[in-house]
Amino acid sequence: MLQMLDDFVDVSKDEKQLMHLWNSFVRKQRLFMIKLWNHGLLDGCTMNNCNMILEKCRDEESDTGKS
Template structure:
């Protein structure tokens, strides 16, 4: 190790290993007793939130719409993932985190994708 590496203001312990993070998330989900489709949905959502840095409640509307656009093919082709998507969206609405207009937009995105295919 040369002097520049020693003096650098970086700590290798702070590095984020995405593979390790996914494995850790999977282990946590095992404890919740979710079905495989629910685990897949939660993993998709957590990955999206971390990647796009969804930090506050005010980000939820654009984030859920973008999440729907990004994964719409998977939601259309898997009935169980679609149900997980709907239930999560309804829960976000119940907690006041999602606007009704965002819900309508998300449904329209899936409807448009179905009609194209």
């Protein structure tokens, strides 16, 4: 996931750092997304997409650990 963010060329270094920090935070605080949804700051489709990305990252990390 970190490599994917680093591949963006139209994003500043500060924006990439913010994205890295946000992704790290969300991975550790999955229930935070529910709070955002409860307050109308996140829709169900976006929440589902985030969960799919997080699951994929978790699966890739576990596959890497097995090698």
